[in-house]
Amino acid sequence: MAETANGAEASFPVDPLYQFVIQPIVPIEIGGVDMSFTNSSLWMFITIGVVTALLTFATRRRALVPGRLQSIAEMLYEIVANMVRDNVGSAGRAYFPFIFTLFMFVLFGNLLGMVPSSFTFTSHIVVTFFMAITIFIAVTIIGFARHGFGYLRLFFPHGAPAWTAIILVPVELISYFSRPVSHSMRLFANMMAGHILLKVFAGFVLLLGVAGVVPLAALVGITALEFLVATLQAYIFTIFACVYLHDALYLH
């Protein structure tokens, strides 16, 4: 297996998976567990640094008539505010800061991953799954805290005949527990696939020489598409968090 991979590597000028390799920058070990500051950690810090710098700089004046940057900040705020209002409802206001942070973190993580030779931490299943499972657990706790055992009604649609429970409850349970999986997979797979695609096409450009302009043109298109995907997936990831939160707050 390793040999075939290496053989393919020799003929293809770019390793499309190299971009996903975690490389330690500052090795740290806590209690025998590797907590190294890596390229992934670096880009997480760059992401929150960019978000913080952009938004604090944009809002430093709090002008009555907003300038360009302030308009961008307010637009982002409005997007998330509308998302929370439409998908969670009025009780979602308390969770707005979390949802806003989540959107900023994922959106800028995705977008900064488009910077050449950067690292896309959202293309790692651990990161997306950790975020998804945290949301899943938090939402489940919120659901039980709010409705007690009544939250279990989530697993049986209101108004369905009682005997259908034998089919519906397992289905609902499976769908509920597969939430964190689909939630994290969607973002991870989209980001990974897009970045692999970019590298593969870049490899074709190198392989084909002059004829490489054809995959180069495709590469330009895919790059544009990837920006769309980066934004869209951040939006979708956040929206699903909102939808789950809505279920916990209002049941169905």
Place this chain on the structure above:
Amino acid sequence: MLVAAGPALAAEPQGGLPQITQTDTYAGQIFWTIVTFGILYLVMSRVVIPRIGNAMEERQDKIDDDLTRAGKLKSEAEQVIQEYEAALATARAAARETHREALEAWSKKADQREQAFAEKLGSQTNEAEARIATAKAEALANLKEVATEISAAATVKLVGSAPESAEVKKAVDASMTGSAGEGGQA
């Protein structure tokens, strides 16, 4: 990227997806996700969101404020217009009333003056007529006297003796009452 591909393979000899094969980095990735997300959450919830929220709220307040003020001003303006129109209407009515009264008073006065003038004129006319009548009577009386005297004087000149004044008078009376032409000839 291309050049770096070689060393990468050396660093990751087992191949496959680094996301799945590099299990020893999982704890670290989760740890740094918690750290960075936590920092971002603090900055967003403490600084950025209140700032944006306040700015937008202030703007909304200002807009609402301006709108209510504009509405108030509008209603005030409408009230002023109404008041003005009402004032105008009363003023117009008052003016009409005054005009009418003045006209009435004036015509009454004019009537009175006309009447007074007519009375005065009438009395003056009467007086003048009376005066004329007396003057005429006087003149007639004088005429008789003068005629008598002239007749007497003429008689003296013609006849040479003075006639009885009573007779002359009688003759004059007779000629004057007889006919004006005859009297004039005589």
